[in-house]
Amino acid sequence: MSDKIERTGKPLIEMCNMQKAFGGIRAVDGVSIDLYPGEVVGVLGHNGAGKSVLMKMLSGAIQRDAGEIYVNGELAEINNPRDARSYQIETIYQYLALADNLDASSNLFLGRELTTPLGFVNDALMEAETRKIMGRLTPNFRRFHTPVAGLSGGQRQSVAISRAVYFNAKILIMDEPTAALGVQETKMVVDLVDELKKQGIGILLIDHDIHQVKTLCDRANVMKNGKLVGTVVVDEVTEDDMLGMIIAGKCPPGGIPGPGAINSDNAAA
Amino acid sequence: MTDETNNTGPTIVKPKGLFAALEIDTRLMGMIGAFIVIALVFQIWTGINAQGLTGDIAWNPFSWLIDGRFLTPRNIFNLTIQTVSVAIMATGMVFVIVTRHIDLSVGSLLATCSAMMAVVQTVVAPNWLGLGLENPMIAPLAIVVGLITGAAIGAFHGYLIGYLTIPAFIVTLGGLFVWRNVAWHLTGGQTIGPLDANFQLFGGINGTLGVTWSWIFGLLAVAVAVYGLFSARRQRLSHEFSVKPVWAEATIAAVISVVILGFVAVLNSYEVPTRRLARLFEDRGEIMPEGFTTGYGLPISVLLLIVVVVGMTVLATRTRLGRYIYATGGNPEAAQLAGIRTRLLTVKIFLIVGLLCAISAVVASARQTFHSNDIGTLDELRVIAAAVIGGTALAGGVGTIYGAVLGALIMQSLQSGMAMVGVDAPYQNIVVGVVLVLAVWIDIVYRKRTGS
Ligand SMILES: Nc1ncnc2c1ncn2[C@@H]1O[C@H](COP(=O)(O)OP(=O)(O)OP(=O)(O)O)[C@@H](O)[C@H]1O
Numbered sequence: 118m119s120d121k122i123e124r125t126g127k128p129l130i131e132m133c134n135m136q137k138a139f140g141g142i143r144a145v146d147g148v149s150i151d152l153y154p155g156e157v158v159g160v161l162g163h164n165g166a167g168k169s170v171l172m173k174m175l176s177g178a179i180q181r182d183a184g185e186i187y188v189n190g191e192l193a194e195i196n197n198p199r200d201a202r203s204y205q206i207e208t209i210y211q212y213l214a215l216a217d218n219l220d221a222s223s224n225l226f227l228g229r230e231l232t233t234p235l236g237f238v239n240d241a242l243m244e245a246e247t248r249k250i251m252g253r254l255t256p257n258f259r260r261f262h263t264p265v266a267g268l269s270g271g272q273r274q275s276v277a278i279s280r281a282v283y284f285n286a287k288i289l290i291m292d293e294p295t296a297a298l299g300v301q302e303t304k305m306v307v308d309l310v311d312e313l314k315k316q317g318i319g320i321l322l323i324d325h326d327i328h329q330v331k332t333l334c335d336r337a338n339v340m341k342n343g344k345l346v347g348t349v350v351v352d353e354v355t356e357d358d359m360l361g362m363i364i365a366g367k368c369p370p371g372g373i374p375g376p377g378a379i380n381s382d383n384a385a386a
Numbered sequence: 387m388t389d390e391t392n393n394t395g396p397t398i399v400k401p402k403g404l405f406a407a408l409e410i411d412t413r414l415m416g417m418i419g420a421f422i423v424i425a426l427v428f429q430i431w432t433g434i435n436a437q438g439l440t441g442d443i444a445w446n447p448f449s450w451l452i453d454g455r456f457l458t459p460r461n462i463f464n465l466t467i468q469t470v471s472v473a474i475m476a477t478g479m480v481f482v483i484v485t486r487h488i489d490l491s492v493g494s495l496l497a498t499c500s501a502m503m504a505v506v507q508t509v510v511a512p513n514w515l516g517l518g519l520e521n522p523m524i525a526p527l528a529i530v531v532g533l534i535t536g537a538a539i540g541a542f543h544g545y546l547i548g549y550l551t552i553p554a555f556i557v558t559l560g561g562l563f564v565w566r567n568v569a570w571h572l573t574g575g576q577t578i579g580p581l582d583a584n585f586q587l588f589g590g591i592n593g594t595l596g597v598t599w600s601w602i603f604g605l606l607a608v609a610v611a612v613y614g615l616f617s618a619r620r621q622r623l624s625h626e627f628s629v630k631p632v633w634a635e636a637t638i639a640a641v642i643s644v645v646i647l648g649f650v651a652v653l654n655s656y657e658v659p660t661r662r663l664a665r666l667f668e669d670r671g672e673i674m675p676e677g678f679t680t681g682y683g684l685p686i687s688v689l690l691l692i693v694v695v696v697g698m699t700v701l702a703t704r705t706r707l708g709r710y711i712y713a714t715g716g717n718p719e720a721a722q723l724a725g726i727r728t729r730l731l732t733v734k735i736f737l738i739v740g741l742l743c744a745i746s747a748v749v750a751s752a753r754q755t756f757h758s759n760d761i762g763t764l765d766e767l768r769v770i771a772a773a774v775i776g777g778t779a780l781a782g783g784v785g786t787i788y789g790a791v792l793g794a795l796i797m798q799s800l801q802s803g804m805a806m807v808g809v810d811a812p813y814q815n816i817v818v819g820v821v822l823v824l825a826v827w828i829d830i831v832y833r834k835r836t837g838s
């Protein structure tokens with residue numbers, strides 16, 4: 118990404134010293150990252166590095182052990198998914214989090230149903246809105262009355278993405294959003310990310326595809342065994358540099374090393 | 387489920403088959419079909435039996451159908467009032483099973499509610515409040531106490547399950563023992579009766595709408611149903627979705643109207659015995675005109691069931707609470723991530739079940755005109771069976787209110803029918819058990835076939 122991002126004002130999101138342990142496993146250990154408006158920030162790392170857990174603490178799905186979250190510079194109380202939604206933080210979960218027995222529009226509006234003046238759910242209106250938003254992502258989608266269990270992986274993913282985008286998110290968390298998508302659909306998500314970015318939305322993107330991270334993201338954070346290896350501006354490093362961060366935990370010159378970086382390499386650099 | 391092939395544009399009407407055009411729920415059709423088969427089998431069977439009694443069996447199936455005793459106004463009347471109590475609780479059991487729980491305590495809960503109401507009618511009202519016999523306040527007071535009891539116990543179960551995360555199976559198994567015997571304690575183990583006369587109106591035969599009001603109710607129901615179909619169609623059109631052809635819509639409306647009015651006509655044609663009528667006139671200090679006859683019409687208990695079914699269906703399909711119940715059943719984690727308070731939801735579900743148990747307790751105790759220790763015994767199993775026969779999946783996320791009611795009706799029909807043709811109770815239970823397993827197996831096969 119070549120557009121210059123202003124990183125002088127208040128960050129949209131600032132997570133400081135986030136901690137989460139499951140039993141003896143320190144899934145996330147003292148990680149601090151930030152995100153500015155109109156910025157796409159990648160979060161990378163090996164399987165089990167703690168990426169999803171870090172994101173789930175931001176989306177309120179997991180209660181953190183320690184750490185602070187600031188939204189627009191102000192300390193935010195995020196203890197459950199409702200809190201996160203109230204800060205306009207929307208999430209596409211890695212395992213999509215869809216109710217398989219409900220159709221696309223019921224899933225899209227789950228927890229935020231549109232209602233009639235009498236307070237009943239307005240299924241027709243929700244279906245109309247779903248057709249509009251889904252039409253942008255997967256123009257060929259027709260199965261609006263099928264439980265999402267009967268949809269393909271990519272179609273399910275489109276439902277999850279539509280849900281996150283529909284409600285005017287300020288901050289979007291995408292945990293491997295293109296994992297199940299075809300070429301055409303991936304292209305649509307890439308276009309969508311660009312469009313949302315232009316609207317000033319901040320996006321946290323988890324992706325294993327380094328090439329995609331290079332093209333989509335402005336900055337990238339790399340995690341290893343729950344610790345932050347470092348933060349880099351993607352245009353200032355090579356794909357090999359990023360691979361080195363993920364595999365060896367080496368923070369390249371120009372990057373800001375985190376607590377998880379190998380010290381000797383920093384000293385040498 | 388059939389796949390919707392319409393797109394975002396305006397209606398494209400494709401030529402379709404009859405059933406496709408009507409867009410009828412095939413599972414509903416299956417259950418109605420099963421019910422009709424059961425009814426016809428018993429009609430013919432009782433017809434043959436009746437002819438056998440008179441000595442000569444005509445080898446003519448039509449005469450068997452005509453001589454049968456299963457599809458008489460009297461038996462249909464009895465069948466409906468026998469179904470009410472279990473059917474009311476079964477609508478609540480749908481919510482419980484949809485959210486992957488179970489409730490083994492409904493029969494015992496019914497007993498405790500019944501005991502509370504009996505005590506209010508026979509001890510609290512006359513002795514503590516000084517309300518005289520047949521005081522019009524007694525029945526409402528008893529019912530309110532019953533409802534509060536049911537709701538409180540249900541909510542307590544829900545709290546133990548939702549917040550303390552004790553499995554529902556365990557909580558309600560405990561409840562099965564506890565509430566049956568709390569009921570025993572409340573009444574000192576005594577049978578209490580007769581219950582208040584106004585209270586007995588909810589029992590069935592002792593409280594019916596009469597011919598005129600039954601027709602008025604039937605016409606109102608038809609009006610509401612037709613209006614519902616019409617407004618749903620208008621709403622779909624306003625969003626430019628495809629709609630059924632007008633003739634299909636009209637056919638459905640006609641079928642619904644015929645069923646409703648036919649049901650009313652049957653209940654109206656069950657005539658009150660002359661002796662009973664004469665007594666009613668006597669009580670009012672009048673003399674019965676010569677040759678006067680009238681039908682019972684719709685029992686108040688059945689009216690109550692209809693109100694409950696409509697209310698629960700609206701709750702299930704048209705409210706956020708219902709949407710959350712099904713979402714939580716389909717994927718509890720997804721529901722939680724969508725911001726649904728799943729623990730509180732559990733409390734609400736069991737509270738609803740408690741309320742329904744109380745309503746069933748009104749009907750059940752009013753029907754037998756007294757409270758007894760064994761009231762509602764084994765109802766938990768009948769209620770679960772009704773919900774499951776009606777297509778509620780124990781895996782969660784799937785189940786309908788109308789299915790549970792049809793399930794209750796099918797079970798009751800089987801049992802009454804077998805009793806009529808002289809099958810002994812143990813054999814009846816064997817058949818019911820086999821039917822339960824068979825119904826679930828058919829449902830599994832159906833689901834696999836349709837991929838839903
Ligand atoms: N609910 C949980 N209970 C116990 N341990 C958990 C839980 N969630 C995650 N973990 C552990 O925390 C660590 C980090 O998991 P996380 O899901 O964040 O990995 P990830 O970086 O997202 O990996 P992947 O690329 O495979 O998605 C892993 O060791 C995992 O086993």
Ligand SMILES: [Mg+2]
Pocket residue numbers: 168169170211292
């Ligand atoms: Mg992950």
